[in-house]
Amino acid sequence: MISPEPRNFRCAVLSVVKHAYVPRGVASHPRFELVVVADDESQPEWIHERNQRFADEYNIPYVKNVEQAIRDYDVSVAVVSSEAERHCDLSIRAADAGLHVVQDKPMSNRLSECDRLVDAVDRNQVKLLMWNRNFLPSVVHTHQLIQDGAVGELTAIHVDFYFSKDAGPPKGSRKADEPPIDWLEAQIAAHADGSDGGVGHDPMGELKIEGIYPLGYIRMLAGVEVKRVYARTTAHFQQLHADNNVDDLATVTLEMERGIIGSLCIGRIGAASHPDIGEIKMHIIGTNGALVIGEARPEVSVYYRGQPSNEFRNRRVAVDNDYLLMENFAHAIDDDRETVLDARAGRAIAATVEAAIESGRLGHPVSVT
Amino acid sequence: MIRVALEASDDLKQQYLALSPRLNGGQIVEYSDADAVLIEADTDAHSKFACQAAAAGKHVLISTPVASTVSDADSVIEACQSAGVRLMIGQHLRFHPSIAQVKECLESDKLGEPGLLRIHRWETETITNGLSRIAPELDLALWMFGGPATNIYAVGFGDSKQAGVQIHLGFAGGGMAIIDYAGQLPANDGYYSLTMIGSTGAAYADDHHNMQLHFSGQQTSAVKASQDEVGRRNQLQEFIDAIEQNREPAITGAEGRLAVQVSTAAIESMKAERAMTRAGDIYDFA
Numbered sequence: 081m082i083s084p085e086p087r088n089f090r091c092a093v094l095s096v097v098k099h100a101y102v103p104r105g106v107a108s109h110p111r112f113e114l115v116v117v118a119d120d121e122s123q124p125e126w127i128h129e130r131n132q133r134f135a136d137e138y139n140i141p142y143v144k145n146v147e148q149a150i151r152d153y154d155v156s157v158a159v160v161s162s163e164a165e166r167h168c169d170l171s172i173r174a175a176d177a178g179l180h181v182v183q184d185k186p187m188s189n190r191l192s193e194c195d196r197l198v199d200a201v202d203r204n205q206v207k208l209l210m211w212n213r214n215f216l217p218s219v220v221h222t223h224q225l226i227q228d229g230a231v232g233e234l235t236a237i238h239v240d241f242y243f244s245k246d247a248g249p250p251k252g253s254r255k256a257d258e259p260p261i262d263w264l265e266a267q268i269a270a271h272a273d274g275s276d277g278g279v280g281h282d283p284m285g286e287l288k289i290e291g292i293y294p295l296g297y298i299r300m301l302a303g304v305e306v307k308r309v310y311a312r313t314t315a316h317f318q319q320l321h322a323d324n325n326v327d328d329l330a331t332v333t334l335e336m337e338r339g340i341i342g343s344l345c346i347g348r349i350g351a352a353s354h355p356d357i358g359e360i361k362m363h364i365i366g367t368n369g370a371l372v373i374g375e376a377r378p379e380v381s382v383y384y385r386g387q388p389s390n391e392f393r394n395r396r397v398a399v400d401n402d403y404l405l406m407e408n409f410a411h412a413i414d415d416d417r418e419t420v421l422d423a424r425a426g427r428a429i430a431a432t433v434e435a436a437i438e439s440g441r442l443g444h445p446v447s448v449t
Numbered sequence: 450m451i452r453v454a455l456e457a458s459d460d461l462k463q464q465y466l467a468l469s470p471r472l473n474g475g476q477i478v479e480y481s482d483a484d485a486v487l488i489e490a491d492t493d494a495h496s497k498f499a500c501q502a503a504a505a506g507k508h509v510l511i512s513t514p515v516a517s518t519v520s521d522a523d524s525v526i527e528a529c530q531s532a533g534v535r536l537m538i539g540q541h542l543r544f545h546p547s548i549a550q551v552k553e554c555l556e557s558d559k560l561g562e563p564g565l566l567r568i569h570r571w572e573t574e575t576i577t578n579g580l581s582r583i584a585p586e587l588d589l590a591l592w593m594f595g596g597p598a599t600n601i602y603a604v605g606f607g608d609s610k611q612a613g614v615q616i617h618l619g620f621a622g623g624g625m626a627i628i629d630y631a632g633q634l635p636a637n638d639g640y641y642s643l644t645m646i647g648s649t650g651a652a653y654a655d656d657h658h659n660m661q662l663h664f665s666g667q668q669t670s671a672v673k674a675s676q677d678e679v680g681r682r683n684q685l686q687e688f689i690d691a692i693e694q695n696r697e698p699a700i701t702g703a704e705g706r707l708a709v710q711v712s713t714a715a716i717e718s719m720k721a722e723r724a725m726t727r728a729g730d731i732y733d734f735a
């Protein structure tokens with residue numbers, strides 16, 4: 081018997097104000113077609129400009145009405161890439177319209193919003209994929225090694241996740257008579273080099289912006305929930321973060337189910353502190369062995385005369401994360417199963433981040449709720 | 450010539466004897482002939498050996514942790530002061546070329562203000578004395594940040610939480626450290642990684658980066674050259690030089706005492722499953 085052709089998915093991109101890696105990643109899979117960009121008409125002009133620019137690049141319409149675009153363009157998937165504070169609102173509206181959702185990280189800057197989104201996904205029985213890096217070749221390989229028993233029973237897992245990027249001037253550079261750096265203005269300007277993951281009115285530290293990536297690794301590799309955390313947080317590198325009272329450096333002790341412990345060290349450590357994107361590593365210990373994994377590998381090292389100083393000397397190769405994420409999402413829809421990082425997992429990670437921020441503030445361990 | 454006796458295991462004695470021809474102005478001798486004693490024994494015996502050596506007029510090099518308790522550490526410091534002999538705390542990790550390089554980068558201001566220290570130390574044997582297990586890395590953290598930890602939180606893991614320990618430190622000015630010690634690695638050379646990230650730069654001293662590949666049989670393996678011999682030789686040389694030059698050695702009794710104090714607080718934190726903070730000279734539960 082010949083299997084039926086798998087169905088393809090028409091996608092509405094609901095706001096693309098950041099660097100557009102999520103909708104581009106969606107579009108990289110042949111079963112997903114971007115057919116319209118949409119956003120609320122009430123959004124400011126700079127958002128409309130970015131949405132229009134993306135729509136022009138893909139030669140698709142831009143509609144300043146989310147519900148109208150969903151109705152008129154026969155879409156079954158929403159791709160949400162707005163500011164974090166609007167992520168859940170757009171995703172909930174899409175879910176309520178019966179759309180499956182691919183959403184950028186972080187899930188939200190508010191845990192209550194994550195709860196609303198989990199409810200909406202459940203209520204409408206749609207699939208949600210939180211964008212993540214769990215299908216990078218090194219992470220896939222590590223997962224396979226653990227599944228094959230290479231380390232025995234897992235006892236500890238540690239992740240270092242540093243971005244060697246600046247976020248404007250360094251901490252301590254602002255003169256006394258100068259005003260604090262405005263978060264939104266700085267994020268809008270950072271769009272030029274793709275460093276605008278925190279774009280929005282509400283400032284967010286690195287733990288909130290990027291924490292889902294390493295916590296996503298830990299969740300997939302360990303397969304357990306985080307119960308309690310102890311964290312230290314600070315603004316150590318960037319004037320922007322110091323001025324807006326959010327972290328650019330954080331360390332988190334993770335106490336997980338089954339007595340597994342772990343740690344996360346995360347930060348926007350500045351462009352001078354690594355020759356490439358930043359040191360990203362996993363250290364994993366089990367009852368019968370251990371692993372040390374360079375997350376960026378495999379890489380090719382490239383050096384040439386006149387090479388710009390800000391060009392990475394080591395280039396990641398064999399990266400198939402975008403396609404594999406979308407393949408996972410497609411199969412979740414086809415077979416009615418969960419995605420690799422679904423709404424509940426996203427909510428659990430957001431709760432871990434909130435607990436860590438609280439622990440950093442209070443100075444003692446905090447349970448994850 | 451400074452004559453140094455060894456109060457250590459037979460295996461360590463052999464290591465020190467092997468490196469002794471490269472010492473300048475020093476030689477390894479029997480205890481009765483010695484001007485100084487290197488003590489690298491069970492921690493519980495440290496203070497007794499050190500006080501005995503000081504009473505005999507011998508300078509003392511005693512490995513971290515200097516004693517099992519802060520009061521015993523004070524006894525060692527007082528005994529050496531009273532006897533007018535030099536006391537140096539042995540911490541050969543500070544003299545490992547890789548780790549010394551990181552510290553040098555901090556001191557020459559290449560890295561700016563220290564922000565994050567991350568250490569992984571994996572070994573094949575579980576040291577039964579928790580203090581001995583964690584004190585060397587805690588000493589490194591205190592050394593890198595130039596002072597005591599203001600906040601401590603420690604958790605054990607593995608069978609009965611004895612397979613390893615993770616220690617999380619906070620420092621004045623916002624600096625932080627996470628130290629991961631695991632003691633049940635399958636038989637091999639162990640693993641060591643130290644990363645220091647400062648406000649203007651970072652240094653990575655990492656076995657992962659320094660491993661060489663060995664192909665034989667079915668599996669490729671990773672092998673490395675140990676820096677222990679160089680570290681121990683440099684440490685012993687510093688001790689000899691400090692005696693000859695009649696100056697304070699690189700690692701003082703006060704630093705050794707602080708490492709014991711912080712290690713003790715970390716163990717308390719782990720047992721109570723609570724964080725500790727420092728007020729004045731004391732650690733208490735947060």
